[in-house]
Amino acid sequence: MAPGNMTAYELAAHEWACAHKPFRRGFDIVTKSLDGHHHIEDDVVFPFFATKLDISAWESDHVELTKRINEINAIIAGYTSDPTTYDASAFEALFVSLKDMVIPHLDAEENTVTAKFMEENYDAEKVAQLIPDIVEYNKKHEDPVVVLVFLIMHTAPEDRP
Secondary structure (H helix, E strand, O other), X not given: OOXXXXXXXHHHHHHHHHHHHHXXXXXXXXXXXXXXXXXXXXXXXXXXXXXXXXXXXXXXXXXXXXXXXXXXXXXXXXXXXXXXXXXXXXXXXXXXXXXXXXXXXXXXXXXXXXXXXXXXXXXXXXXXXXXXXXXXXHHHHOOHHHHHHHHHHHOOXXXXX
16 A cells, blocks of 8 residues: 555554664675575685684674574564564674674684785785685575675775775
């Protein structure tokens, strides 16, 4: 029904739902992107660095992060099918727990795999090949529309290649 033909009650409910849709889509994109990112690391990046690093903690983090992502997706799916099941406090706590785990995980990876570390441990040609290998993996395994749009929209101009 067009907004102009709605009662005040219908319009308020419609606006409420419209205000929430971007969050649902956003969480869906974030969780899918994070899941895809982990597959890239698990299948391409970690095997590369495992020759010189103990990556077991990062792998364990991925198991726990995947569990939390699945829990978030279940809450979203449940709320979408039955809005009365939504528990804002539980959702917020789970999302905060995901953030509280993701940020230190990213920091640990970035602080370990530095340019200096790579230069001291790998041939430049092998390091240079890692990015094309990731791109090729993405082409075969990821949804290019979701991944590309997410990266474009969420990468600061100064961080873009």
